[in-house]
Amino acid sequence: MKRRHFLQLGGIGLASTALPLHAQQLMPAQDLAPLIRAVVGDAAPKSGRIRITLPQLAENGNSVPLELNVDSPMTEAEHVRSLHVFAERNPRPLIASFHLGPHAGRARVTTRIRLAGSQRVVAIAVLSDGSAWSNEVEVVVTSAACLDEMSL
Amino acid sequence: MTEAVNVGRLRVPPRAKRGEVVEIRLLLQHPMENGFRRDTLGRSVPRNIIHRLVAHYDGREILRAELGTGMAANPYFAFFTRAGASGEVIIEWEDDLGVKGSLRAPIEVS
Numbered sequence: 068m069k070r071r072h073f074l075q076l077g078g079i080g081l082a083s084t085a086l087p088l089h090a091q092q093l094m095p096a097q098d099l100a101p102l103i104r105a106v107v108g109d110a111a112p113k114s115g116r117i118r119i120t121l122p123q124l125a126e127n128g129n130s131v132p133l134e135l136n137v138d139s140p141m142t143e144a145e146h147v148r149s150l151h152v153f154a155e156r157n158p159r160p161l162i163a164s165f166h167l168g169p170h171a172g173r174a175r176v177t178t179r180i181r182l183a184g185s186q187r188v189v190a191i192a193v194l195s196d197g198s199a200w201s202n203e204v205e206v207v208v209t210s211a212a213c214l215d216e217m218s219l
Numbered sequence: 220m221t222e223a224v225n226v227g228r229l230r231v232p233p234r235a236k237r238g239e240v241v242e243i244r245l246l247l248q249h250p251m252e253n254g255f256r257r258d259t260l261g262r263s264v265p266r267n268i269i270h271r272l273v274a275h276y277d278g279r280e281i282l283r284a285e286l287g288t289g290m291a292a293n294p295y296f297a298f299f300t301r302a303g304a305s306g307e308v309i310i311e312w313e314d315d316l317g318v319k320g321s322l323r324a325p326i327e328v329s
Contacts (some may be wrong), residue, residue: 083252123237129291129292130291130292131291141301152289154289157288157289158253158288159253159287159288159289160289161287161289161291162286162287162289162290163284163286163287163290164284164285165282165283165284165298165322166282166283166284166285167282167298168279168280168281169282170239170277170279170281170300170301170303171281171282171298171299171300171301172240172249172281172299172300172301173240173298173299175298175299176282176296176297177292177295177296177297177310178290178294178295178296178297179290179291179294179295180289180290180291181253181288181289181290181291182289212253218308
């Protein structure tokens with residue numbers, strides 16, 4: 068095991084113990100790193116550039132408004148190629164991938180997502196120069212998306 | 220392949236100035252079954268998600284979405300494009316049952 072991997076595992080362990088006790092324990096938080104690598108490749112995402120707008124407190128996890136926004140001129144030379152959003156406690160963490168391009172005009176997508184309980188939501192932007200940027204927010208969900216009869 | 224009927228609403232500004240960035244809003248009627256639910260008899264409800272959605276305008280792709288089980292039922296999308304020439308915004312999608320749908324709306328560019 069490489070030192071880097073060991074440290075990453077330690078970091079994940081610390082992060083999960085730091086979660087509030089009342090966080091709903093429907094699904095254990097999953098390691099997003101391999102899923103993120105699958106969409107952005109080996110370029111490690113840097114922190115910043117992408118803004119996530121989500122309510123801090125969502126009453127109903129079945130429909131939570133989400134906006135992803137990147138400041139980009141959206142020209143042929145410089146644009147956002149794709150936006151990806153992950154929720155680490157959803158049974159399928161990759162919620163959606165949006166492929167944009169210079170014809171999108173503005174790198175902003177609004178939609179509504181499901182969240183299976185309080186958790187961290189991570190968004191990644193891949194730009195035309197190949198760089199990847201990430202940001203994350205914590206959301207408290209008082210009534211989780213309908214997964215109660217899920218076979219775990 | 221089945222064609223979806225009575226499927227939702229597509230809103231685009233009917234008129235725009237050349238070069239203006241316009242917002243496109245789309246609301247689809249779809250259960251977005253995540254495959255984790257069971258019905259009242261305990262049978263599991265099969266997954267049925269609109270897994271792919273593509274938007275074209277003026278002959279060019281402006282948005283392509285790959286969607287998963289984490290999308291809300293009756294999915295809503297708002298996104299943008301830059302008005303180039305008069306033409307149609309065309310949205311096409313397909314769900315896990317192979318049902319395809321499409322919506323169109325014109326933009327007149329001056």
